[in-house]
Amino acid sequence: xxxxxxxxxxxxxxxxxxxxxxxxxxxxxxxxxxxxxxxxxxxxxxxxxxxxxxxxxxxxxxxxxxxxxxxxxxxxxxxxxxxxxxxxxxxxxxxxxxxxxxxxxxxx
Amino acid sequence: xxxxxxxxxxxxxxxxxxxxxxxxxxxxxxxxxxxxxxxxxxxxxxxxxxxxxxxxxxxxxxxxxxxxxxxxxxxxxxxxxxxxxxxxxxxxxxxxxxxxxxxxxxxxxxxxxxxxxxxxxxxxxxxxxxxxxxxxxxxxxxxxxxxxxxxxxxxxxxxxxxxxxxxxxxxxxxxxxxxxxxxxxxxxxxxxxxxxxxxxxxxxxxxxxxxxxxxxxxxxxxxxxxxxxxxxxxxxxxxxxxxxxxxxxxxxxxxxxxxxxxxxxxxxxxxxxxxxxxxxxxxxxxxxxxxxxxxxxxxxxxxxxxxxxxxxxxxxxxxxxxxxxxxxxxxxxxxxxxxxxxxxxxxxxxxxxxxxxxxxxxxxxxxxxxxxxxxxxxxxxxxxxxxxxxxxx
Numbered sequence: 001x002x003x004x005x006x007x008x009x010x011x012x013x014x015x016x017x018x019x020x021x022x023x024x025x026x027x028x029x030x031x032x033x034x035x036x037x038x039x040x041x042x043x044x045x046x047x048x049x050x051x052x053x054x055x056x057x058x059x060x061x062x063x064x065x066x067x068x069x070x071x072x073x074x075x076x077x078x079x080x081x082x083x084x085x086x087x088x089x090x091x092x093x094x095x096x097x098x099x100x101x102x103x104x105x106x107x108x
Numbered sequence: 109x110x111x112x113x114x115x116x117x118x119x120x121x122x123x124x125x126x127x128x129x130x131x132x133x134x135x136x137x138x139x140x141x142x143x144x145x146x147x148x149x150x151x152x153x154x155x156x157x158x159x160x161x162x163x164x165x166x167x168x169x170x171x172x173x174x175x176x177x178x179x180x181x182x183x184x185x186x187x188x189x190x191x192x193x194x195x196x197x198x199x200x201x202x203x204x205x206x207x208x209x210x211x212x213x214x215x216x217x218x219x220x221x222x223x224x225x226x227x228x229x230x231x232x233x234x235x236x237x238x239x240x241x242x243x244x245x246x247x248x249x250x251x252x253x254x255x256x257x258x259x260x261x262x263x264x265x266x267x268x269x270x271x272x273x274x275x276x277x278x279x280x281x282x283x284x285x286x287x288x289x290x291x292x293x294x295x296x297x298x299x300x301x302x303x304x305x306x307x308x309x310x311x312x313x314x315x316x317x318x319x320x321x322x323x324x325x326x327x328x329x330x331x332x333x334x335x336x337x338x339x340x341x342x343x344x345x346x347x348x349x350x351x352x353x354x355x356x357x358x359x360x361x362x363x364x365x366x367x368x369x370x371x372x373x374x375x376x377x378x379x380x381x382x383x384x385x386x387x388x389x390x391x392x393x394x395x396x397x398x399x400x401x402x403x404x405x406x407x408x409x410x411x412x413x414x415x416x417x418x419x420x421x422x423x424x425x426x427x428x429x430x431x432x433x434x435x436x437x438x439x440x441x442x443x444x445x446x447x448x449x450x451x452x453x454x455x456x457x458x459x460x461x462x463x464x465x466x467x468x469x470x471x472x473x474x475x476x477x478x479x480x481x482x483x484x485x486x487x488x489x490x491x492x493x494x495x496x497x498x499x500x501x
Contacts, residue, residue: 012208028179031203045207046180047160050173051215072172 009087012044013052017061017076017084024065024075027053056080109135110144112312114305116285117189118220120159121292125300127157127194137194139186143312153198158182158205160193161215177205191219209295216294220286227283234279235272250428253421257379257412260329267322274319278312329377336374344371344384345496348405348474351488357386357405378417383408403481406473415467422464425471429460436490438497439465444486454478459485 009017019025019033031044044052053074056062061080066073076084111130115122127137127145135147137157160177162170174184174193181202182195195205206212255261292299341347347369348355357367369386388403412418419441426433426443436442441464449456454477463470474485 010208010210012211027176031180043203043207045204046177046182047158047205048208048211050176051161051211054169072176 008090009083010052011042012048013056014084014087015042015044016049016052016056017080017087020062020074020076020080021084024073026071026073030074059083109147109149110141111135111147112309113140113143113145114308114312115300116223116282117192118216118223119285119289119299120161120192120216121289121294121297122300122305123188124157124159125297126305128155129300129302131155131157137185137196140188140194154200156197156202156204157185158195158197159188160195160205161212161219162191162193163215163218180205204295206295209293212294213290217290220290223286224283227279227286230279231276231283235276238268238272251424253417253424254428257410257417257421258376258381260326260333260377263329263377264326267326270318271322274315274322278315281311333374333376336372339371339373339382341369341371341384343373344382344407345409346407346472346489346492347371347384348386351485351492352483355388355483357388378413380411380413381408401477402479403474403476405475406471408469408471410469410471412467412469418464418467418469422462422469425462425469429462431460431462434486436463436493438493439463441465448480457481461485461489463489 015034015038016030018037019030025033027046027049031046031049034042034044053062057064057074059079060077061083062074063077064072065075113123114126117123130137130145130147132152132154134150134152136150136153136155137145138148139146160173162173170193177184177195181199182197182205185194185196188194197205341349348357357369367386368389369384371382371384373380373382375381384405384407386405387401388405389399390402392398392400410418410421412421422441422443425431426441429443429445430447431443431445434442434444441462443462445458445460447456447458447460449458457476457480459472459474459481461470461472470489472485472489474481474483
């Protein structure tokens with residue numbers, strides 16, 4: 001059953017919001033930042049990235065702030081900050097549940 | 109070099125693998141013409157062709173997207189469809205175009221839902237509509253046997269059914285593939301195999317060839333039915349003047365002597381026909397082209413190539429026209445009726461006769477308007493037959 005759109009974030013969406021938290025970046029910079037941050041575990045291809053960016057922009061999570069030549073940069077919005085924070089909370093709960101389940105298992 | 113695309117446009121994983129394979133054979137994609145990929149030859153090389161799905165992307169965004177992708181080492185090649193572009197990368201270190209299965213499916217699935225809806229409509233509704241439209245033709249104006257003997261309906265029915273199959277089979281495959289593609293892990297690119305591509309190309313080719321053959325056959329048949337030629341009243345034989353001496357058709361136009369009549373011979377796939385049509389008119393006011401129809405005479409002499417069909421056709425004609433069996437020397441079956449219809453104005457007096465012997469079927473109709481006929485069609489045709497027993501057949 002697919003996840004309802006923006007109810008929770010997909011992994012690439014989550015990392016795109018993470019990359020844009022401190023400063024605005026263009027597409028190539030977003031990919032580079034994520035790759036560096038995750039030691040190459042998460043790699044976003046342009047097809048994936050430029051599918052996600054308009055969706056996030058439509059949702060109001062990011063906004064396109066400049067188009068120097070053909071280079072477009074993106075900035076996180078307040079709504080995007082909230083979405084990112086909510087996703088972090090959700091993931092923390094997931095981890096807490098997993099750890100608690102592991103502890104229970106060790107008692108079995 | 110042109111090659112038929114073996115896959116549907118949304119089978120992006122298979123198309124990508126197939127294009128990569130072509131590059132390894134030294135064929136590099138140049139453009140797309142309809143469903144044909146155009147390749148240029150070169151040194152075999154390991155390159156990657158990838159398809160970018162775009163939903164609701166306008167031209168400006170499209171151009172910006174192409175420029176953005178170039179930064180990642182992907183060059184635009186051509187448009188696969190209005191929702192998909194093909195890119196190529198010669199750089200083995202360039203990051204893959206699509207890296208997230210879920211994101212890819214998000215876009216593809218919304219496109220596939222449309223494809224599936226189109227597939228359902230195409231596989232079920234379109235053939236039903238075709239068959240529904242075909243039904244009156246099959247039934248024919250004067251019945252099924254009339255449409256078989258005097259029309260192309262049996263051939264058109266066969267052709268239409270074949271045409272429907274050439275439509276339905278790819279549509280059903282399209283629908284099945286759309287459903288399967290939704291379920292598949294596209295980034296694995298495991299769907300394409302050489303034998304699968306060849307089978308699908310063979311199917312597409314045979315469907316196209318069948319459709320083409322059908323269209324050519326219909327054209328040839330239609331041309332054949334249009335090959336009728338005019339004949340003279342003498343060649344025709346039992347014109348109204350011959351049957352009822354002294355009875356002349358009116359001039360077609362009041363100021364000319366051109367009689368209002370038509371005699372032709374024609375061939376249909378299942379019969380050979382000569383027929384005559386004559387009309388009587390009373391000129392009320394020649395200057396004002398004011399005419400009144402006084403009588404109509406139709407005679408068809410058909411040689412049907414299949415005897416049982418001739419028998420069925422004649423019986424059907426008699427039934428449709430409401431004729432009663434009568435005795436007619438030398439003919440296996442004869443039906444005749446004399447009627448007066450005064451339900452509408454003018455009153456119509458009709459005499460209709462159908463004869464059948466072996467493969468020959470004769471049909472005569474004589475209508476007069478307002479005035480009762482002075483002539484007896486049955487006796488006149490009997491007299492004509494006795495005088496001209498080998499006129500047709």
